[in-house]
Amino acid sequence: MTITYDDVKHVIPQVEWATFAEDIEAIERLKVEHNAVILAHNYMTPEVFLGVADIRGDSLALAREAQRVDADTIVLAGVHFMAETAKVLNPAKRVLLPDLRSGCSLAESITASDVAALREAHPGVPVVTYVNTSAEVKAASDITCTSGNAVQVIESLGTDKVIMIPDQYLARNIAARTGVEVITHPGACEVHERFTPLDIVQIRHDNPGVTVLAHPECPPEVVAEADYAGSTADMQAYVDRERPSRVALITECSMSDNVAADHPDIDFVRPCNLCPHMKRNTLRAIRTALETGTHEITVDPALAAGARRAIERMLAVPMDPK
Template identity: 70%
Template sequence: MNAPLSADALYDRVAHVIPKAEWLSFEDDIEAILRLKRERNAVILAHNYQTPEIFHGVADIVGDSLALAREATKVDADVIVLAGVHFMAETAKLLNPQKTVLIPDMGAGCSLADSITPEDIALMRQAHPGVPVVTYVNTSAAVKAASDICCTSGNAKKVVESLGVPKVLMLPDEYLARNIARETDVELIAWHGHCEVHELFTAEDVREMREAFPGVTIIAHPECPPDVVAEADFSGSTAGMSDYVGNTKPGRVVLLTECSMSDNVAVNHPDVNFVRPCNLCPHMKRITLGNIREALEGMRHEVTVDPAIADDARRAVERMLLV
């Protein structure tokens, strides 16, 4: 967890990615959030796609979906503020049913979560009787409840192979399923959901970047189309991307994912030159310092999960965490 520094002291962390004049506009909100966290006994969980003033300024726990799910089980606080999208807040609530979970903007959704329903899963089960359902965490609690086990982009292959079966329904991200299918002998039956951020990248983008920046290292998220992943130097979850940069220290690198990811990784690796042909996630960008502050001031917007589905959804997530 971050030490309780002042907003001015925190600036040293982000000085080479946020201009001082811009940071000054954040300081009132940051100071208020730091105070409110102490008063409310609250922690802020922030996804890697959050902007640097949130990720490096006020967050206590940061990471990809898998890391946030794991760390949510260890939180020692009365209140969790999820700086991310709604399915992440639901997951935090599933794993902390006695705690208050807030999301600063209820409109922070996800195209993948919107692409599938429990009824869709029921139809898939009818078409493929006896085949287990592995559901990406980028889904609603209701969809998780209709599944056998969840996965993230960081552990999808491990989860699929842990089931010990020849065939798996892997939902809802078609591209993630197709990319993982190339790494395993398990037959993966995909849904047609796509991430609206990652589906925009093309193989032509990769070739143009290599031409424009000779020697550049290109890292793609596995939600990108398979032809993009095939032309990249490495593919992995946001945590995997960050680790790859830290371990290999490329002179120049491109992260084919959401825009703020490059800024956040650059904070920890000022010696790496980041090329930024990124795509913004409109849902992640609904979370701001201002509405984090408002969430803590007014204890708004509390995330709940229908008790009728909570146990089954929690089981699917907890089963993933045991793999």
């Protein structure tokens, strides 16, 4: 069903919507012509997330849904490692990334050689790798995780020590929740590491009664100041369930706009740290990808097999009901 302006009028000004209409119409037509679906991460801007996406969610949801799509072409409105993951799980499908510059500071912080060095330094310790990594790094790991299932993944291993890479803050936050000793790597998300405890203090001072939800890629000191910490999907679920009158989502900017679309009655405080990589996935870039078949993502079959093993092991871990 094609979205109308009434569906997004409280998050997108009408003058902006008018500039999006032509691209949205063209994208909907191209999806039919090419039997394509668009997978959009929660950090996409509303005109993409609400306007043309067929499947929306955090990295865990996109990883799961990538296996279920009935389409010849997947357009990944996100970043490079997400497109690689979609390709690994769907080797027979064409996977397009609208802009090859859509990278990730976490994925770029670690290599397979780093994983080998960690294994040598800590023999026998399982390697849990965040999905925000390249296929090469996933293939060198035992199992992947996301911020939404990291606790369940680590607990499923039945060990008192793990190597968790590459996000040092996520690893420390998960260690605090599980009691498992976590060996870390000095990677960080360039968006979340910029938040500070003083930011939370200021938000509370300026917005009495606000409920603060933080992403676990934030430093532990920030998470400690929040009322709740969870993945973007967890944040969405919290707002849906608890319906706070005023809320601040301590994560990438567009998340607030996308959640607000379902909750016009809630006051969203918007502390804003943008991900420049996510924002490269414009409507025009998505339209061009469908028109020209760019940019197609490929993964070496040998690497794909190892990465698939680690991802599928993650997907087999039962999730706690929300």
